[in-house]
Amino acid sequence: MFKKLFSKQKPEPSGEASSFDPLHAAVAALLVEAARADENFDEREQSIIEQSLAAKFDLDPERAAALRAEGERIQENAVDIQRFTRLAKTMAHEEKIALIEQLWAIVLADGERDPYEDTLIRRICGLIYVSDPESGAARSRAKARLTKE
Numbered sequence: 027m028f029k030k031l032f033s034k035q036k037p038e039p040s041g042e043a044s045s046f047d048p049l050h051a052a053v054a055a056l057l058v059e060a061a062r063a064d065e066n067f068d069e070r071e072q073s074i075i076e077q078s079l080a081a082k083f084d085l086d087p088e089r090a091a092a093l094r095a096e097g098e099r100i101q102e103n104a105v106d107i108q109r110f111t112r113l114a115k116t117m118a119h120e121e122k123i124a125l126i127e128q129l130w131a132i133v134l135a136d137g138e139r140d141p142y143e144d145t146l147i148r149r150i151c152g153l154i155y156v157s158d159p160e161s162g163a164a165r166s167r168a169k170a171r172l173t174k175e
Contacts, residue, residue: 050083052113054097060129064140078128111153122154126161130168
């Protein structure tokens with residue numbers, strides 16, 4: 027019993043294993059975490075997450091929506107973000123920067139910057155080894171992309 031309590035492996039809350047690659051699910055959970063940071067998770071943010079997941083992992087829209095839903099489920103049941111950033115840390119540096127750009131796109135989608143969102147992204151950057159200047163450049167690219175839409 028105590029072994030289960032202190033195990034590094036977290037059981038799936040539903041009792042079912044995920045059908046998604048753990049890295050894909052971790053990225054989805056981080057994107058959802060960013061969307062929920064300001065306690066306003068709207069359809070535009072959901073759409074941005076699905077588009078990001080579809081492009082990053084070459085998924086059809088239905089599978090991207092399912093991955094977003096999986097990200098929501100595991101993010102909701104997570105104690106912290108480190109189990110997700112531990113996986114994200116294994117990505118190539120360019121992929122990490124692209125993830126930060128996706129995170130910025132989500133938090134900037136509502137046109138407002140919330141201090142919790144800024145803190146979350148800075149924390150994720152630190153955990154996956156993306157510098158502040160790289161994050162700032164990613165934020166600028168995300169903002170420019172959002173203004174074109």
